Amino acid sequence: MASLWEWANPHKFMTWTAKALPIISIAAAVVTVIGLIWGFFFTPDDYRQGATIKIFYIHVPTAMIAINAWLMMLIASLIWLIRRHHVSVLAAKAAAPVGLIMTLIALATGAIWGKPMWGTYWEWDPRLTSFLILFLFYLGYLALWEAIEDPDTAADLTSVLCLVGSVFALLSRYAVNFWNQGLHQGASLSLDKQENVADVFWYPALVALFGFVLMFVALVLLRTRTEIRKRRVHAIELRERVQG
Amino acid sequence: MPDLGKYASDVLAAYGITAALLLGLIALSVVQSSRVKKRLKAAEERRKSDG
Numbered sequence: 001m002a003s004l005w006e007w008a009n010p011h012k013f014m015t016w017t018a019k020a021l022p023i024i025s026i027a028a029a030v031v032t033v034i035g036l037i038w039g040f041f042f043t044p045d046d047y048r049q050g051a052t053i054k055i056f057y058i059h060v061p062t063a064m065i066a067i068n069a070w071l072m073m074l075i076a077s078l079i080w081l082i083r084r085h086h087v088s089v090l091a092a093k094a095a096a097p098v099g100l101i102m103t104l105i106a107l108a109t110g111a112i113w114g115k116p117m118w119g120t121y122w123e124w125d126p127r128l129t130s131f132l133i134l135f136l137f138y139l140g141y142l143a144l145w146e147a148i149e150d151p152d153t154a155a156d157l158t159s160v161l162c163l164v165g166s167v168f169a170l171l172s173r174y175a176v177n178f179w180n181q182g183l184h185q186g187a188s189l190s191l192d193k194q195e196n197v198a199d200v201f202w203y204p205a206l207v208a209l210f211g212f213v214l215m216f217v218a219l220v221l222l223r224t225r226t227e228i229r230k231r232r233v234h235a236i237e238l239r240e241r242v243q244g
Numbered sequence: 245m246p247d248l249g250k251y252a253s254d255v256l257a258a259y260g261i262t263a264a265l266l267l268g269l270i271a272l273s274v275v276q277s278s279r280v281k282k283r284l285k286a287a288e289e290r291r292k293s294d295g
Contacts, residue, residue: 040246040259041246045249050249050250050251051246051247051248051249051251051252051255052251052254052255054248054255054258054259055254055255055258058258058259058262059258062262097269097272097273098269101265101266101268101269104265105261105262105265105266108258108261108262108265109258109261109262112254112257112258112261113254113258115254116250116251116254215266219269219270219273222273222274222277223273223276223277225277226273226276226277226280229280229281229283229284230280232284232287233280233283233284233287236284236287236288236290236291237287239291240290240291240294243294
């Protein structure tokens, strides 16, 4: 475990991410483009959904990342609260805008798909509603960071908010199973073969999902590096102000 | 281009919105990164010159 903490040391983090970031970014771009081109151009229409099945290749990966980004923020926030590790809370802060955009894409693409399939853009269905609340939690989390000037106080309060919001991240994932009502169907990308979509749709969706995961990692690393630098600038400017 | 039939506008709107939001996020992240990098460089130079 000691080596894990050593890797998350700010200086060491900046060194290894400087090398890893270009590789992960290129891999993210290549894999995402392959997954989406495969899904968009080289898969047939679904017998029930027609061409709207193509929305599945962006909706499912972004929805999965929207939920799991919050869970990543939860772990990073817990590390901050327990070990006072600065890089972990800065990684949580860096992940929030990425999670927010993924949630927004999942909501927008779901609504666009819902109109022709369900006959409505929106329904107060358990999964859709918990997803909307998750989106509002992302907004609240980011607003709280901006509202508090002292970085450590902001880190404490946003970490507590993250713990509370985790309930909605879990509800977003399991709402269909908990309530078993509403319009939204169960998992489409599952390890359970019975529950899955047909292989012809499943494989490109898996590639697209892997690409979106890499994109999430690349963006979080880039933004965490920015947050570490911002903190350093803040410390220097504070010292300058104290010295007059 | 595949034949999207009567769902063409829905599918293209979904992809268009996704591309716009993702590219916007990537551009914003890169711009913020380069701005902060410049600010840090300037702050460290000031610190060195002040001794």
